[in-house]
Amino acid sequence: MSxxxxxxxxxxxxxxxxxxxxxxxxxxxxxxxxxxxxxxMSFLEMLDVVNENIIRDGGEPIAFEHDCREGICGxxxxxxxxxxxxxxxxxxxxxxxxxxxNDGDEIVIEPWRARxxxxxxxxxxxxxxLDRIIAAGGYISVNxxxxxxxxxxxxxxxxxxxxxxxxxxxxxxxxxxxxxxxxAALFTSAKIAHLALLPQGDPERGERVIRMVAQMDxxxxxxxxxxxxxxxxxxxxxxxxxxxxxxxEYERAILANKK
Amino acid sequence: MSETITRxxxxxxxxxxxxxxxxxxxxxxxxxKIPSGPVADKWEKHxxxxxxxxPANKRKFTIIVVGTGLAGASxxxxxxxxxxxVQAFTYHDSPRRAHSIAAQGGINAAKNYQNDGDSIYRLFxxxxxxxxxxxxxxxxYRLAQTSVNIIDQCVAQGVPFAREYGGYLDNxxxxxxxxxxxxxxxxxxxxQLLLGAYQALMRQVQRGAVNLFTRREMLDTVIVxxxxxGITVRNxxxxxxxxxxxxxxxxxxxxxxxxxxxxxxxxxxxxxxPWRAYKKGAFFANPCYTQIHPTxxxxxxxxxxxxxxxxxxxxxxxxxxxPKAVGDKRSPxxxxxxxxxxxxxxxxxxxxxxxxxDISSRAAKQVCDEGRGAGETGLSVYLDFADSIKRLGLExxxxxxxxxxxxxxxxxxxxxxxxxxxxYPAVHYTMGGLWVDYNLMTTVPGLFALGECNFSDHGANRLxxxxxxQGLADGYxxxxxxxxxYLAGGAMPKVSTSQDEFKLSAHETQAHINKMLSVxxxxxxxxxxxxxxxxxxxxxxxxxNREGLTSVLPKIQGLREEFWNDVRVPGEANNLNQNLxxxxxxxxxxxxxxxxAVDALHREESCGGHFREEYQTEEGEAQRxxxxxxxxxxxxxxxxxxxxxxxEPLEFEEVHLAQRSYK
Ligand SMILES: Cc1cc2nc3c(=O)[nH]c(=O)nc-3n(C[C@H](O)[C@H](O)[C@H](O)COP(=O)(O)OP(=O)(O)OC[C@H]3O[C@@H](n4cnc5c(N)ncnc54)[C@H](O)[C@@H]3O)c2cc1C
Ligand code: FES
Numbered sequence: 019m020s021x022x023x024x025x026x027x028x029x030x031x032x033x034x035x036x037x038x039x040x041x042x043x044x045x046x047x048x049x050x051x052x053x054x055x056x057x058x059m060s061f062l063e064m065l066d067v068v069n070e071n072i073i074r075d076g077g078e079p080i081a082f083e084h085d086c087r088e089g090i091c092g093x094x095x096x097x098x099x100x101x102x103x104x105x106x107x108x109x110x111x112x113x114x115x116x117x118x119x120n121d122g123d124e125i126v127i128e129p130w131r132a133r134x135x136x137x138x139x140x141x142x143x144x145x146x147x148l149d150r151i152i153a154a155g156g157y158i159s160v161n162x163x164x165x166x167x168x169x170x171x172x173x174x175x176x177x178x179x180x181x182x183x184x185x186x187x188x189x190x191x192x193x194x195x196x197x198x199x200x201x202a203a204l205f206t207s208a209k210i211a212h213l214a215l216l217p218q219g220d221p222e223r224g225e226r227v228i229r230m231v232a233q234m235d236x237x238x239x240x241x242x243x244x245x246x247x248x249x250x251x252x253x254x255x256x257x258x259x260x261x262x263x264x265x266x267e268y269e270r271a272i273l274a275n276k277k
Numbered sequence: 278m279s280e281t282i283t284r285x286x287x288x289x290x291x292x293x294x295x296x297x298x299x300x301x302x303x304x305x306x307x308x309x310k311i312p313s314g315p316v317a318d319k320w321e322k323h324x325x326x327x328x329x330x331x332p333a334n335k336r337k338f339t340i341i342v343v344g345t346g347l348a349g350a351s352x353x354x355x356x357x358x359x360x361x362x363v364q365a366f367t368y369h370d371s372p373r374r375a376h377s378i379a380a381q382g383g384i385n386a387a388k389n390y391q392n393d394g395d396s397i398y399r400l401f402x403x404x405x406x407x408x409x410x411x412x413x414x415x416x417x418y419r420l421a422q423t424s425v426n427i428i429d430q431c432v433a434q435g436v437p438f439a440r441e442y443g444g445y446l447d448n449x450x451x452x453x454x455x456x457x458x459x460x461x462x463x464x465x466x467x468x469q470l471l472l473g474a475y476q477a478l479m480r481q482v483q484r485g486a487v488n489l490f491t492r493r494e495m496l497d498t499v500i501v502x503x504x505x506x507g508i509t510v511r512n513x514x515x516x517x518x519x520x521x522x523x524x525x526x527x528x529x530x531x532x533x534x535x536x537x538x539x540x541x542x543x544x545x546x547x548x549x550x551p552w553r554a555y556k557k558g559a560f561f562a563n564p565c566y567t568q569i570h571p572t573x574x575x576x577x578x579x580x581x582x583x584x585x586x587x588x589x590x591x592x593x594x595x596x597x598x599x600p601k602a603v604g605d606k607r608s609p610x611x612x613x614x615x616x617x618x619x620x621x622x623x624x625x626x627x628x629x630x631x632x633x634x635d636i637s638s639r640a641a642k643q644v645c646d647e648g649r650g651a652g653e654t655g656l657s658v659y660l661d662f663a664d665s666i667k668r669l670g671l672e673x674x675x676x677x678x679x680x681x682x683x684x685x686x687x688x689x690x691x692x693x694x695x696x697x698x699x700x701y702p703a704v705h706y707t708m709g710g711l712w713v714d715y716n717l718m719t720t721v722p723g724l725f726a727l728g729e730c731n732f733s734d735h736g737a738n739r740l741x742x743x744x745x746x747q748g749l750a751d752g753y754x755x756x757x758x759x760x761x762x763y764l765a766g767g768a769m770p771k772v773s774t775s776q777d778e779f780k781l782s783a784h785e786t787q788a789h790i791n792k793m794l795s796v797x798x799x800x801x802x803x804x805x806x807x808x809x810x811x812x813x814x815x816x817x818x819x820x821x822n823r824e825g826l827t828s829v830l831p832k833i834q835g836l837r838e839e840f841w842n843d844v845r846v847p848g849e850a851n852n853l854n855q856n857l858x859x860x861x862x863x864x865x866x867x868x869x870x871x872x873x874a875v876d877a878l879h880r881e882e883s884c885g886g887h888f889r890e891e892y893q894t895e896e897g898e899a900q901r902x903x904x905x906x907x908x909x910x911x912x913x914x915x916x917x918x919x920x921x922x923x924x925e926p927l928e929f930e931e932v933h934l935a936q937r938s939y940k
Contacts, residue, residue: 039852040852040853056578056580058577058578058690059578059580060582062582063580063581063582066580066582066803067580070801070803070804072847073801073845073847073856074799074801074845076847077847078847078848079847079848079855079856081853081855083370084544085369085374085376085543085544085545086374086376086378086379086543086544087543087544087582087583087585088379088583088585088684089684090378090379090465090468091373091374091375091376091378091379091543092371092373092374092378093369093370093374109687113684113687113688115687115688115690117690138514138853139852139853142853144370145370145371146370146371146491148371149371149372149373149479149482149491152475152476152479153479153480153482153483154483156476156479157434157435157476157477157479157480158433158434158435158476159480160430160433160434160477161355161358162351162354162355162358162430162477162753162754162757163426163430164433165426165429165430165432165433166429166433167429168388168428168429168431168432168438168446169390169445169446171432172440172443172444172445173440173444174440174444175440175441175442175444178437178438178439178440178444179437181435181437182437182462182463182469185435185437185462185469185472186463186465186468188378188468189371189373212435212437213435216435216437218432218433218434218435219435
């Protein structure tokens with residue numbers, strides 16, 4: 019994050035925002051002025067201020083998704099000057115503060131752009147493809163009531179930590195939006211890694227990876243060419259090593275299937 | 278004792294299918310359906326006594342689950358596993374985004390893995406006491422019993438709980454507990470538990486056992502012959518009003534903290550689903566029991582859209598203090614030790630900085646009211662880690678709280694490794710909710726409420742790490758049994774969404790929406806919501822009194838009138854219109870806020886999160902009145918007239934009523 023000096027003054031900014039009334043509309047960039055913006059505001063609070071003004075002027079506010087506003091629900095996400103979630107590393111748009119910008123800046127705000135993420139309105143896109151990837155196999159098949167005691171299978175601390183690193187994905191879709199191929203490899207591999215690393219996930223390991231990868235392809239996500247843009251914009255700093263793990267898991271599963 | 282549901286008796290409900298109050302209905306006696314026998318045996322016995330639905334028949338029953346947070350996702354997945362036909366609804370684009378995702382600190386369970394004296398009984402006892410003796414013993418005992426199964430289930434799902442070096446599950450002690458019984462996954466416990474439940478849910482979606490409806494907002498409960506038989510929802514993308522029929526409806530729609538505008542809840546959290554159910558005959562219990570969390574990042578400006586919680590686990594190693602002198606504005610590092618007031622340690626020597634939430638919050642408010650608050654606004658207290666860093670080393674503190682410190686630094690631009698954090702209480706959780714019996718059924722047959730949406734287990738104050746436990750207990754382990762008992766009660770007449778009751782509900786829902794759009798006034802929805810929040814915080818917040826509560830009622834009514842005369846809701850009804858969604862929620866908050874204040878006014882005692890200034894001990898602690906107020910207040914909608922109050926007496930057989938002391 020940028021080092022803030024609590025004394026930074028309020029700013030005037032020019033916003034170029036993607037407006038699109040619905041899936042069928044072609045959409046266009048529209049300019050707005052955001053004046054008297056406090057550096058302590060979050061990026062979304064800045065958009066709130068702009069929207070309140072639009073409403074008062076008789077217009078329709080800019081639609082954007084958000085809910086928790088603390089970087090965990092994965093609802094928010096827009097391209098800010100061409101970067102998913104904006105300039106701060108490891109930060110979702112809702113946690114980005116205006117102190118990362120300067121008076122007079124021009125900020126371009128666009129929706130995630132990917133074939134698998136059709137625009138619903140303005141900055142809101144349809145990310146249900148991600149849910150379908152999880153539905154394809156991103157779980158451990160254990161019905162309620164089946165479980166042995168929680169301590170029955172010790173799990174080395176490190177293993178559990180690694181699983182947690184992968185499980186921290188918030189499903190926002192930034193990785194896909196930033197990737198020039200619109201690949202969902204980071205998202206998919208994070209779930210595969212989370213479950214493959216744990217003993218509980220072992221029985222379905224092979225089938226899981228095959229099904230999730232197949233679904234990823236069916237959703238028309240592009241393929242991964244190791245560009246690394248995904249990792250760079252991930253608000254939870256999910257690592258590309260997950261993708262290599264997924265590839266290994268996939269090869270292993272295919273080999274096992276052949277046997 | 279087996280509970281037969283008298284769903285053939287619609288006259289008892291007090292409403293007819295149109296939601297108009299049936300004035301001639303006899304007064305309802307609230308039957309909590311608590312099984313007989315010793316508290317430790319009630320649930321086992323009840324499970325045995327309840328009727329079962331034949332496995333082959335389960336798929337013939339359709340169950341609507343509204344909400345996919347911990348309570349809803351766990352219920353939907355489990356019911357589908359059992360073979361029921363489930364329809365799950367959420368206003369989010371994905372079930373994984375429910376507000377449960379934001380829970381940080383952890384989940385309690387009476388595993389006693391630490392061998393430190395925990396037990397089911399102790400968790401039960403702590404929860405009843407922590408709730409200031411305003412919860413139902415039987416429910417709380419069941420909650421403590423099921424807590425152990427929850428952990429097992431979540432581990433099996435792959436929830437990466439924190440572990441010790443030997444590979445066994447780690448625990449921490451958490452707000453208000455003297456044993457270590459809190460399981461956690463870094464600072465993201467809610468996220469990991471929800472992902473576990475979400476994944477179980479998606480598995481059932483894939484199987485075709487759950488039909489998932491995302492971006493749908495439930496706006497009404499449909500009642501046919503006195504029984505809940507469906508819901509009316511708005512498709513948030515197309516604006517279409519849809520009707521869905523079922524054999525039972527489960528509301529798992531979370532809490533109503535956002536009636537205060539600023540809270541730690543996600544922005545979309547609202548009271549609409551339970552409120553509209555209330556208007557159809559479901560009683561609303563204890564709305565005035567709201568929890569103010571002591572460790573939130575203070576408000577920084579008018580634009581503020583929500584408050585961020587700093588996990589309570591910080592109080593394990595952080596020390597809370599303010600300057601001893603009024604108006605001492607020196608920077609904290611320069612204030613010498615003997616000029617600091619570690620007010621929690623001073624007032625509550627045995628619990629110190631870990632005193633329960635309601636007590637810690639009020640103590641912070643008191644020192645700020647005295648003019649000793651920290652920061653520019655004077656509305657914050659210090660949470661200081663300097664001693665812990667000295668004692669434990671920077672690395673340990675970093676390992677324990679690194680992500681929280683990072684978050685704080687990020688939001689405030691202040692570095693908590695170098696200067697104490699500043700915190701202030703904020704509205705966080707609501708113990709009140711729809712009244713439910715032991716089976717989690719509301720006063721409307723066939724309508725159930727789970728998770729934060731019901732009132733059942735936390736009394737007047739919830740202990741830290743107990744909401745996640747309750748949501749999952751309700752969804753994984755309680756409703757799968759109790760719903761069977763309800764559905765096995767007898768053949769259900771067929772319903773179809775072309776019936777008048779569904780059409781009327783859809784029509785009224787659309788009319789309500791059109792009315793909001795047609796006002797075309799000058800005030801934005803957010804402005805009115807913010808105004809409501811100020812009223813609620815100032816008069817019905819951390820400390821309440823008769824005068825304030827009496828005076829706020831006409832103010833809320835006035836604001837409601839202002840909404841209907843002067844609100845400006847832009848756009849149309851037939852597409853994605855986020856401001857319209859918000860308007861509907863705020864319109865309901867404007868009605869609900871009044872009930873909350875009415876409940877607070879009527880409860881002439883202080884208990885848990887409900888602090889009436891007139892009722893306090895000499896030391897300034899909450900003064901309960903067990904003789905007159907040891908009951909659940911369940912409010913019945915009464916049209917334009919004042920709501921009817923029904924009382925469910927609370928009986929304590931196990932726990933000895935005492936003034937809560939944490940000294
Ligand atoms: C910041 C924070 C931290 C917390 N930390 C902890 C903790 O450490 N430990 C703990 O035990 N508790 C914690 N809590 C409390 C706990 O997270 C919640 O009480 C709990 O998660 C609520 O779960 P739920 O399933 O009842 O509701 P929610 O998770 O709120 O889910 C509600 C669901 O209902 C849906 N919904 C609501 N209304 C409608 C409608 N009209 N139509 C369609 N869908 C609807 C929503 O889309 C959502 O899916 C915390 C709370 C907050 C705010
Ligand atoms: S709003 Fe939840 S992650 Fe940004």
